Structure formats: structure tokens, C-alpha cells
Amino acid sequence: MRRILLILLLVLAPVTVGFASIDQDDFTINGVNLLTSNYDDVITKLGKPSKQKSDEQGEKLTYLTYGGLHIWTAGDGQISYMRIDGSDYQTKRGVKVGGTPYKVVKEYGQPLKQTIHGHSYYIYKVDVQAKDRLIFDMSEGYVSQIIFTRVVDNP
Numbered sequence: 001m002r003r004i005l006l007i008l009l010l011v012l013a014p015v016t017v018g019f020a021s022i023d024q025d026d027f028t029i030n031g032v033n034l035l036t037s038n039y040d041d042v043i044t045k046l047g048k049p050s051k052q053k054s055d056e057q058g059e060k061l062t063y064l065t066y067g068g069l070h071i072w073t074a075g076d077g078q079i080s081y082m083r084i085d086g087s088d089y090q091t092k093r094g095v096k097v098g099g100t101p102y103k104v105v106k107e108y109g110q111p112l113k114q115t116i117h118g119h120s121y122y123i124y125k126v127d128v129q130a131k132d133r134l135i136f137d138m139s140e141g142y143v144s145q146i147i148f149t150r151v152v153d154n155p
Contacts, residue, residue, distance in 0.1 A: 022108060022124050026092050026134055027148050029069065029082060034148040035132060038077040068097070084146040091146060095136070099143040104136050111136070 027034040031045040042064060051065035060075035068086015073079050090096035093107040104122055105111070111122035122136040137145035 022126055022134060024126065026108075026124075027132060028092055029084065029089055029148070032071070032079070032082070034079050034082055034150060037079055039073040039079075040077065042071055042073070042079070080150050082148040085144070089146075091134075095143060095146065097143055097146065099136075101138060101142070104138075104143060108134070 024033070024035050032042050037045075039062065046064075046066055046069075049064040049066050049071075051063075053063045055061045055063070061080075062073045064071045064073070068084060068088050070081075070083045070085070071079060072081040084090075084097060087097050091107075095104055095107055101122070108122075108124050111124055114121045114123055119137060119139040122138055124134040126132060132150050133148075135147040135149065136143050137147065
């Protein structure tokens with residue numbers, strides 16, 4: 001629950017980014033795209049998850065786990081969150097958990113750097129108005145998580 005709150009704080013914080021030139025394809029992992037895929041697409045492209053859980057409190061969410069990849073879908077089936085925390089997955093540009101800050105900046109450009117509760121994040125958006133974010137957790141001095149998220153109520 002603390003992690004969810006941290007992510008919400010991170011994505012709801014006012015963000016201005018040196019827009020590197022990320023595009024919608026940068027939100028894709030193994031054929032699943034945060035912006036265009038849904039629950040059925042996830043199952044079709046990745047198969048049955050190793051773990052699946054639903055939460056009926058408030059908005060219905062379904063949590064799918066595929067070994068170092070976690071995907072959340074909303075009640076309408078749309079993906080709202082994806083997180084990589086294992087080395088079996090990488091971004092479209094070849095960044096994976098364990099990657100260096102140099103590799104992230106080389107591939108995506110200068111990020112907005114934000115520190116929240118002792119965690120350092122590199123944040124990228126498609127454009128100023130975008131509610132979708134690509135986030136690299138750099139708290140350990142290297143990529144420890146890669147987060148793809150959508151914000152419904154972007155300020």
C-alpha cells in the first residue's frame with residue numbers, strides 16, 4: 001500500500017520534463033503497450049500469469065504477475081500500470097534493471113529528476129500534456145525498477 005501511495009505521489013506531482021523524444025512505442029514491453037493494450041491483449045501476448053489477484057475495493061483492479069513484470073488493469077480492462085523489477089524484461093531501447101544512469105540518459109535524454117522519500121527517479125513524458133509516464137527508479141545508483149504509468153487526473 002505504501003508503494004502505491006508513493007507511485008501516486010510521484011505521478012501526481014507537477015512535472016516538467018526535458019522531452020527527450022520518447023513516443024508511444026516506448027510504453028511497450030514484450031508486445032504489451034500501456035497506452036493501447038488491455039487485459040485480453042496481455043493474456044494473448046504473455047500467456048497465463050504466474051499470479052493473478054483482483055481488488056474490488058473502490059475501482060476494480062486486476063494485478064497480473066509474470067516473474068519480474070507486474071501489470072495492473074482497471075475494471076474496463078485498460079492497463080493503468082506496468083512495473084519491471086526483474087532482468088528478464090527490457091524497454092524498447094534496451095534499458096533493463098541493473099542499467100546505468102549513463103545508459104538511461106543516452107537512450108532517453110535528460111530526465112526530470114525527482115527524489116521522494118529517499119528514492120531517486122528519472123521521469124519521462126511524451127509531451128507536456130501527457131498523463132503517461134516512463135519512470136526509472138535510480139535509488140540504488142542504477143535502474144532498480146522501470147515503471148510505466150497513466151494518471152487519470154493529471155493537473
